[in-house]
Amino acid sequence: MPSGHTPQAPAGDRPTGPRPLAPIPFDVEAVFPELKGASRAVTLLYPRAGQPGPGDSSVGGPLLWPADEPWPTCAEPDHYKPLDSPVGPEPVAMVPVVQLYARDVPGLAFPAGTDLLQILWCPLVHQDDQYAAGPRLLWRSTEQTAAGAVAGEPPRPHTAEEDYLPRACTVSPTAAVEYPNRDLPEGLADLLGERFEAMEAERGYDYFAVATTQQSKVGGYPGWTQQPDWPDCAGCGTRMEHLLSITATEPGGGRWLPLDDRDPRGGAAVPSWLAEADPAVLDTFGHGMCLGDLGGMYFFVCRVCPGTPYTHRYDC
């Protein structure tokens, strides 16, 4: 957590804005008409190490927090670190993972009366919970929260697994369109597989690399690294909506690498799908969490049931 955790007006100058992206080099639905209707709007987050404040959207940054609300802790009895024995009974302070202001993510629908989304999680492994950190998700009103915002540092966990402890990052929410990767229906994946390969052989780009994303994002398709595991809502039984993904990796090259992060030595001649990152900025990419073996945490909500219930999935 960077120092300077001082509440500030949420509006105002933001350190970052949407990042410039290369256009997709082919018309997906013209080449693969079977994918008509499969596109989804997505907001790519592009976390970069920095010093966001509580008034900024961030990954792993300080949260705007009400003074009269205790900082959440986790006291699960099965805490342990993957290579260590159980941690002990003392509650562990949760850590901030995501903070998003509605003004920064126009594509994200906020429940009525809220305009601030926060996700925290316990930075230890839970034996009975997919071996993942246990998250908590909060929807707030910026106005109400800022009125009683607390100054000072939140408590730090007395023990943490580095894999689940993000470094503070600014974000650059960037609207884009993507198509399914692991969520391609099985029959369709079989049908299109050879044509994907033919396109790569003939034209040099790969459907999965240029039309699908696997990075931290809001909306779109979950950034699964394993087979999809969509949850159904415990209340109404319907498939939940993908809210956002926090993935261990961020694109260090290719079409989804922002144009202003490219290695200038490549020049304009390098096609968008072969671009590589500028080594001078590569170290700032991402929140630094391994999430097991480069997996992801995926958050889902039900917009029908009262209280916008949520759940998560983890793959590693």
Ligand SMILES: [Zn+2]
């Ligand atoms: Zn815990």
Ligand SMILES: [Zn+2]
């Ligand atoms: Zn429901």
